[in-house]
Amino acid sequence: MDFDMIGPAIVMGLGCVGSSIGCGIAGMASHGVMTRVDEGHGKLIALSAIPSSQSIYGFILMIVMRGAIKAGTLAPLTALGIGFFVGLAIMTSSIYQGKCAVTAIQASAKQPAVYGKTIAALGIVESFALFAFVFALLLM
Numbered sequence: 001m002d003f004d005m006i007g008p009a010i011v012m013g014l015g016c017v018g019s020s021i022g023c024g025i026a027g028m029a030s031h032g033v034m035t036r037v038d039e040g041h042g043k044l045i046a047l048s049a050i051p052s053s054q055s056i057y058g059f060i061l062m063i064v065m066r067g068a069i070k071a072g073t074l075a076p077l078t079a080l081g082i083g084f085f086v087g088l089a090i091m092t093s094s095i096y097q098g099k100c101a102v103t104a105i106q107a108s109a110k111q112p113a114v115y116g117k118t119i120a121a122l123g124i125v126e127s128f129a130l131f132a133f134v135f136a137l138l139l140m
Contacts, residue, residue, distance in 0.1 A: 065082065097122055097125040
């Protein structure tokens with residue numbers, strides 16, 4: 001068994017767990033709102049899918065970390081620390097982005113004109129996952 005790959009697995013796993021929770025939270029809200037509004041369902045679905053992007057950061061980090069471990073430029077224990085803490089940051093960002101998407105969905109249903117403005121808050125929450133992603137790359 002190759003325990004060297006635990007760090008890359010953790011960052012990927014936590015990124016996907018966070019994305020699924022965030023999308024699930026937002027998706028439930030969009031379903032509820034779609035029962036009350038007759039149009040604009042595509043925008044609501046798009047808002048509920050935004051937290052899925054953080055799983056991409058976990059995926060990229062998994063590949064880069066795996067390559068660095070195999071090349072001997074990253075110690076497996078260092079990868080474990082990076083994978084756990086960066087994965088935790090990505091996961092948390094995904095979950096809170098999903099919660100933020102819930103309010104964006106509710107606001108957009110009530111006042112469709114605010115749709116674009118609500119995306120700004122989702123982008124701000126996403127930026128923290130992006131910061132963690134970049135910091136992880138700098139550490140490797």
